[in-house]
Each structure stands twice: as C-alpha cells, then as structure tokens.
Amino acid sequence: MTTAPVSPADTLPAADQAAVRRAISATSRPPRASALSAALTFGWRGMLKVKHVPEQLLDVTITPVMFVLMFTYLFGGAIAGSTGEYLDYILPGILVMSVLFTTVYSGVALNTDRTKGVVDRFRSLPVWQSAPLVGSLLGDAGRYLLAGTVIIVLGVALGFRPGAGLPGVLAALGLVVLFAFGLSWFFSTLGLLLRTPNAVMNAGFMGIFPLTFLSNVFVDPSTLPAPLEAFVAVNPISILATASRGLMEGNADGTDIAIVLAVAVALTAVFAPLTTRLYRRS
Secondary structure, eight states: OOOOOOOGGGGSOHHHHHHHHHHHHHSOOOOOOOHHHHHHHHHHHHHHHHHHOGGGGHHHHHHHHHHHHHHHHHHHHHHHSSHHHHHHHHHHHHHHHHHHHHTHHHHHHHHHHHHTTHHHHHHTSSSOTTHHHHHHHHHHHHHHHHHHHHHHHHHHHHTOOOTTHHHHHHHHHHHHHHHHHHHHHHHHHHHHHSSSHHHHHHHHHHHHHHHHHSSSSSSOGGGSOHHHHHHHHHOHHHHHHHHHHHHHHTOOOHHHHHHHHHHHHHHHHHHHHHHHHHHHHO
C-alpha cells in the first residue's frame, strides 16, 4: 500500500493556502538576465574558483617566473653575450609563451565541467545558453592578464627597461591577450571533442609546444637553417613576439600588428561558432 506524497502547502488551512497563492501571484517575475550580464556572471564564477583553489594560479605565477630566470641566466650569456641584452630580447617572447600556454586550460576547464555534469545544470538555467561558455573564456582572460603582469613586473625587477615605457608595455600586453582569447576558442573546441581533461591537456601542449619553440621567442631566426628560418618567419607566434617587442620598444611594424589581429579574428570566427554548436549539442 502506497500513499501519495503530501507537500507542506497541502497541510496548511485553506485560508492560508489562498494567502500564499495571492502573495505569489502578486509578486512580479524577476527580469531575465541579459546575455552580457549572464556571461559576466559566469566569468566571475571562473575567478571565484581561484579563490577556493589558489593552486590554479601556479601556472600563471610560478611557471613564468621559472622560465624568465632559467632562460635569462642559463642561456643569456651564451646566446646574446650578456644576460642584460638577452633579457631585453626574451622578455616579450616569454610574455607571449606564458600567456599562450595558459589558453590550453580553457579547454581543460570546459571538458571538466562537461564530464562532471556541470554543463547540464547550466543548460537548465533560464539564461542565454552560450553564457557559461563565453563567461568562462572571459574569466580566463583575467588569468592571461595576471600571467602577463607577473612577467612584466619580474622583468622590470631584473633590469628590463622598455623604450616605449608603460604605454608600450600595456599595448603589447593587450595584443597578446587578444590573440590568446582567439586561440582559447580553438582549445575550447578541443575540450568538447576529447573525452577527458588529461587528453585535452596532452593534445593542447603537444600542439603549442612545437609552435612556440619553433619561433623567434628564444633566438634570432637568422641563426637558424634556411628551411627552419622560413617556417619561423610565417609562424603566427613569431609575428606576435615581434609585434610585442616592437610595441615595447616603440618601433612596432603595423603589418605585424595587423597580421596578429587578423589571425585572432580568424580563430574566433572559425572556432567560436563551432564551439558554441558543440556546446549546445553536448
């Protein structure tokens, strides 16, 4: 023998039930969150995760510091003749490398949310369906800014003095963050295609490591063999590093900046719709 479940409202007297219904019906429905408001809210969620798990900041704080110190003081004298000269050359490159490495975690975080069922809960909310996706990438942009700031502050402490001053540094940082935002869409697509977070991380770093080291981040391409030099010259990461150096020194080539922006726009135009479609179907 079974009994029908009884809700707390059914145990109230009839008069009280009528009063509750009148109170509910008289209350205006909360306005639906706009697409921008919802995206910013989910972006803030990404920032709050760092508050509860501070270890997530290791990849944007400790790792960049290690790269700057190791490459400057281990290879600076052998490559450039002095650590000071090499620091001027490598710091913009390390800025590019550190920020771009961080973009891999956009796909890892998205895959983690999908495999744990968080995406399903988000899709049940009465908000713009792509808000969690866009908000997550906007929150990651804050990590890019933090990683870039750590690199620049450390470089200044070690003696780096950009010729264009603070405006040039901010322009270079902004260009790198814009490019990273476009690249993060690619890794987000990867995060929705692969099955596990570890697979996303491994595939992401397998792709970005060769492109980064086969660039002008660490050495002048003129010292490389001709075929390798030709590849480095057209590598978008090399062009981004060159544009960043130019902005910091005040002699940036407008063509380099235009190419970087065009690649960032192309990445976003191709992978943002693809990621959104996969996200809605996942």
